[in-house]
Amino acid sequence: MGEIASQADIPLLRLQRFNPGVDSRRLAVGQRLLLPTTQERAPGGGPYRYQIRRGDTLYSIARYFGTSPTGVVSANAGLDPSDLAIGQLIQVPMGSGGSGSRTASSSAPAASRELPDPGPLPSSASHWRWPLDNYSVARRFGKDANGTLQPMLLATQSPATAKAASAGTVRFANGMRQLGHVVIIHHADNMQSVYAFCGQLLVSEGDSVAEGAPVCQISHADNTNRYHLLFDLRHGGKPVDPARVLR
Missing domain, CATH: 2.70.70.10 (Glucose Permease (Domain IIA))
Structure with a gap:
């Protein structure tokens, strides 16, 4: 994963955190990784910036990043879950949707x-x-x-x-x-x-x-x-x- 991060000019930690379901120590041939775009590469520990991709739904985004659909909506004022547009940039809170219970x-x-x-x-x-x-x-x-x-x-x-x-x-x-x-x-x-x-x-x-x-x-x-x-x-x-x- 370090080599992939270097080739894509992405900080390794950012690539790892953008692929929360991947064991970076054991990649498989043919395994797909999600590469953050330039707009998605904001540093810091706050909400992630995520750019809507083809086929995305609010539920699939929330599940991928380990949060809840409600948490995503709360982090984006005025977000219409039924009208997501490809290329749209949203904030994604990480974790268990702010529940406070690990x-x-x-x-x-x-x-x-x-x-x-x-x-x-x-x-x-x-x-x-x-x-x-x-x-x-x-x-x-x-x-x-x-x-x-x-x-x-x-x-x-x-x-x-x-x-x-x-x-x-x-x-x-x-x-x-x-x-x-x-x-x-x-x-x-x-x-x-x-x-x-x-x-x-x-x-x-x-x-x-x-x-x-x-x-x-x-x-x-x-x-x-x-x-x-x-x-x-x-x-x-x-x-x-x-x-x-x-x-």
Whole structure:
């Protein structure tokens, strides 16, 4: 992605943030990236400037940037959602539509919808361990009321350590917008596991981890007074219901 940013004369951080559903460390042949135009490249952490493209709808724009249609309308005085024009420049607030709750609609690092179909799950993707020893399922994997696919959210009443669901290599261990500290582990047969809302990280990028190895301490969510772990599984970048893989 750094080479693409350099060739397009776009700051790397800007390109990454303009493609919130793309893992910049694992691009696929044929994968499509959205390049910001000159008018869209405003610096800063405020609302994004976005230029309407062919086929865009208010809902598709909001879903792409992880916000809500209502949030987009609120950020654009006089915007008519039914009359978007190609080339029109609008403001797009980032995140969960200003709800203030990171657990309500945050999504884990996601691969682009343009990724090729990786095929059926490999035989190795079975009987993996759950990432927490004592937990409740606060939200199951699946689509919310708006049709947006949400990863699984686990909760505990007391501090807990998230553990690797299967053996693999840590490819990312750092902070990520809205998700706190995040760990991404790559496993055999093009499988990935994601652990978000981490507090203290217990691994570093490049580490080889065994199944059950400590990954991070999960963090406290003030709005629920519980400890949360956002857990996501991917096959070739495509979301997988953890219930199909975990024992």
